[in-house]
Amino acid sequence: MLTLTSPVETWAHRWPAGPKLALLALATTGLLLLSAPVLLAGAALATAGLYMTAGRGFARTGARLLWPLWPFVLVVGLWHLWTADLTGGAAILLRMLTAVALANFVTMTTRLSDMLAVFQGLARPLSPLLPPRRLALAFALVIRFIPVMLQRMAQIEASWRARSPRPPRWRVLVPGVLAALDDADRVAEALRARGGAG
Structure with missing residues (x-):
């Protein structure tokens, strides 16, 4: 329980914790500043590519860690469908999923x-x-x-x-x-x- 570090050794495991946490802070701040769904989708694809650089097994584990977010995705999606604000809903969902995925990446590769x-x-x-x-x-x-x-x-x-x-x-x-x-x-x-x- 005291550790969630992935047993699959990756290049990111060799990076010091300080720079990884600093980059995570910068990346999540950048996600908050972005509002266009196209740019946020690009950030999400880049995050998926980051996982793939560590191997398919590592990427599958990262995807499983995102699954528990489905209630939030459902509520936010239905609300923005009801208010007809699809652009805003897409931006919120992409921002949330990308930020959590990046945080999970740091968690999985840092003791x-x-x-x-x-x-x-x-x-x-x-x-x-x-x-x-x-x-x-x-x-x-x-x-x-x-x-x-x-x-x-x-x-x-x-x-x-x-x-x-x-x-x-x-x-x-x-x-x-x-x-x-x-x-x-x-x-x-x-x-x-x-x-x-x-």
């Missing part, structure tokens, strides 16, 4: 310890108020847990569909929250076993 070191360095000016290691660990765990929880929700929904013909909808919220609490408890135990966050 948690390397991310922790970067965040710890950035948090050093706040040391009089908060221990940098704790703040860095919090940032790193948030980045790691987003795809984990999306994947867990997809598993819960799949389990529901295997047992009931009705759509899951709100019924998966309670199991999802319980799974999140269980995962948090396991991570806390793992951290305590390793000496804590301090």
Whole structure:
């Protein structure tokens, strides 16, 4: 649970965490500044090409990590169909999918310890108020847990569909929250076993 680094070794695994996180910040900022669907589609294709440079197996794993976003895609798509704003809807969906895919790429190719070191360095000016290691660990765990929880929700929904013909909808919220609490408890135990966050 403490790591989502892909076991498939790629060229991106050899890049330091700092430059990768900086490029991710620049790329997501650029996506927010773009509004034309054509440009955003180009960014999405470039992201897909980035995954393909790491191999088909790596790209398939990256595509699976995007699958849990389908409820958001459905809601945003239906809303913009209803409001007849197809251009705006396409821009939002392309921006969201590309940003998450880029974040997943960094997550899959960066060790948690390397991310922790970067965040710890950035948090050093706040040391009089908060221990940098704790703040860095919090940032790193948030980045790691987003795809984990999306994947867990997809598993819960799949389990529901295997047992009931009705759509899951709100019924998966309670199991999802319980799974999140269980995962948090396991991570806390793992951290305590390793000496804590301090």
